[in-house]
Amino acid sequence: MKVLFMSPPARDMLFPTLGIAYMTALLNREGHEAMIKEGLNRSFEELVRAVGDINPDIVGITMNTTTRFECLKMAEEIKKRYNIPIILGGPHPTLMTDQILRNYPFVDYIVKNEGEYACLNLINALEKKQDLRKVMGISYRKGKDIFHNEKAEPIMDLDSLPYPEYKFFNLKNYSKNPEHPKELLGYPVGSIITSRGCPYQCTFCSSSDFWGHRIRFRKAECVVDEMQHLYSKYNTKYIVFNDDNFTADRKRAIDICKLIIKKGLHKEIKWLCRAEVNIVTKELLMWLKKAGCHLIEYGVEDVSPEGVKFFKKAHTLKQLFDAFKLTHEAGLEIRSYVIVGGDHETPENIAYKRKIIEQLNPTITTASLLLAYPGTEIYENGKKRGWWDDSVWLKPCIGKKFHNNVPIYPSKDMSLAELFSAAADINYWWNNKKGNINLRNMTNTFLELVKRRDFSKIFHMGKSVVMRKMRGQ
Numbered sequence: 001m002k003v004l005f006m007s008p009p010a011r012d013m014l015f016p017t018l019g020i021a022y023m024t025a026l027l028n029r030e031g032h033e034a035m036i037k038e039g040l041n042r043s044f045e046e047l048v049r050a051v052g053d054i055n056p057d058i059v060g061i062t063m064n065t066t067t068r069f070e071c072l073k074m075a076e077e078i079k080k081r082y083n084i085p086i087i088l089g090g091p092h093p094t095l096m097t098d099q100i101l102r103n104y105p106f107v108d109y110i111v112k113n114e115g116e117y118a119c120l121n122l123i124n125a126l127e128k129k130q131d132l133r134k135v136m137g138i139s140y141r142k143g144k145d146i147f148h149n150e151k152a153e154p155i156m157d158l159d160s161l162p163y164p165e166y167k168f169f170n171l172k173n174y175s176k177n178p179e180h181p182k183e184l185l186g187y188p189v190g191s192i193i194t195s196r197g198c199p200y201q202c203t204f205c206s207s208s209d210f211w212g213h214r215i216r217f218r219k220a221e222c223v224v225d226e227m228q229h230l231y232s233k234y235n236t237k238y239i240v241f242n243d244d245n246f247t248a249d250r251k252r253a254i255d256i257c258k259l260i261i262k263k264g265l266h267k268e269i270k271w272l273c274r275a276e277v278n279i280v281t282k283e284l285l286m287w288l289k290k291a292g293c294h295l296i297e298y299g300v301e302d303v304s305p306e307g308v309k310f311f312k313k314a315h316t317l318k319q320l321f322d323a324f325k326l327t328h329e330a331g332l333e334i335r336s337y338v339i340v341g342g343d344h345e346t347p348e349n350i351a352y353k354r355k356i357i358e359q360l361n362p363t364i365t366t367a368s369l370l371l372a373y374p375g376t377e378i379y380e381n382g383k384k385r386g387w388w389d390d391s392v393w394l395k396p397c398i399g400k401k402f403h404n405n406v407p408i409y410p411s412k413d414m415s416l417a418e419l420f421s422a423a424a425d426i427n428y429w430w431n432n433k434k435g436n437i438n439l440r441n442m443t444n445t446f447l448e449l450v451k452r453r454d455f456s457k458i459f460h461m462g463k464s465v466v467m468r469k470m471r472g473q
């Protein structure tokens, strides 16, 4: 079958979308004709018109919660113009399957959770006109009825999957991102995922439910072969490891580093990864540095005992300090992710967070508002408290209660506008201090708010700039 995978229009992306690249590679290996039209730097009209030119048998769109309306609009238009069957996959359709099938008649199939084999089995069954009842991991509409099949088994041997197919991405388009190392701007950027699943259950995250609580790892050899493949075939000199926790198995992470060095790839490629502070050791960090890692991202989220408890983070303050100290000593840069908001959030807690960030001294800090994504504990909490219900996903979430089309989790002691200003303030304060203020990102946020006519946030953004100027920051 001729299958076209698509991502929605985007102006800025850090690296190519792995999910649709994996499925394209698998379908092609299994005898189908799969391809990708990516949304980066393409307009809505360009993407929809491409479907007419390519004339596929079926279109698959990758969708998360923030991109849901663009994806649905694309699906609707494609159906209207070409009457082609549509499959959706990704976090949002997995978590809100029934709602999507009931409300959007132009969506024919949803592939839930991990997509590779479920999608392949669906395409095979459609091609052979077989009964879909036996295809695990999918939901679908038949006439007026909606069917939800059994969940598919997780893929235990991730190394049996082919490498993601990159040839349909313009990898150079990702190379201009100011967040990437300056000396590598202009080189194609690659992304690799070496494990799936997460044993933790942070209250704001749906990742562990989506992929499973047991981590499935790829072998070190296979990971480094993929790096070699990206370098030899695409001249990729910058790679982002997209695992939720790249170092979850310390021995495997060190083995990957040793193999990178053995193959000499550390001289050619720079890379970054994400880790949890309670896992890293001096030895591990030393190997990461030697093997070309330049930046490690830690999910700090909050630092007070109340905050750590609210988010169900697994670390202590001591582990944070120890990990940051060792990481600095290893010569690695650090990005710390922090969250503003939660039942425990107060102006005093924010001041404490800032004080600890200063002591931890990361290279970059990214502070985000606490947003209630579907499938998370905080989303369910909010539902029980009557703050929102599932209908929130059906309409554009505009106004001060929302950010990026997702509800903001309210705090007792701070208004939503104060939370918004506090997050923007931390980002500006720390990143300005470290000399990495990114004008392009600030401008993009501003333009996005204008586009959504979110005047309350524009007001607070402006107010916080004026306040900073008055404080001489």
Ligand code: B12
Residues within 6 Å of the ligand: 005, 013, 014, 015, 016, 017, 018, 019, 020, 022, 023, 059, 060, 061, 062, 063, 064, 065, 066, 067, 087, 088, 089, 090, 091, 092, 095, 111, 113, 114, 115, 116, 119, 193, 204, 205, 206, 207, 211, 242, 243, 244, 368, 373, 374
């Ligand atoms: C890397 C990453 C990013 C990158 C994006 C890179 C990119 N180009 O895709 C960056 C850093 C930019 C990013 C940004 C954001 N991200 Co993010 N991100 C991830 C992360 C860590 C890995 C994604 C990945 O590569 N996975 C590996 C591939 C193989 O999986 P996949 O793409 O999901 O695809 C599989 C299935 O979903 C499915 N599938 C996917 N698409 C399709 C399509 C079809 C047709 C089919 C059949 C199947 C299918 O099959 C695929 C193969 O198994 C995930 C967490 C995770 N572990 O997945 C979070 C995650 C996807 N991100 C998340 C969020 C919330 C965000 C942000 C909103 C954060 C923010 N506050 O700004 C933004 C949104 C950006 C945007 N506009 O979409 C959430 C999404 C939750 C949700 N309900 O949508 C996740 C799940 C993390 C979480 N903690 O909950 N993110």
Ligand code: SF4
Residues within 6 Å of the ligand: 198, 199, 200, 201, 202, 205, 206, 207, 208, 244, 299
């Ligand atoms: S935030 Fe990270 S550590 Fe926490 S559950 Fe999600 S993926 Fe796991």
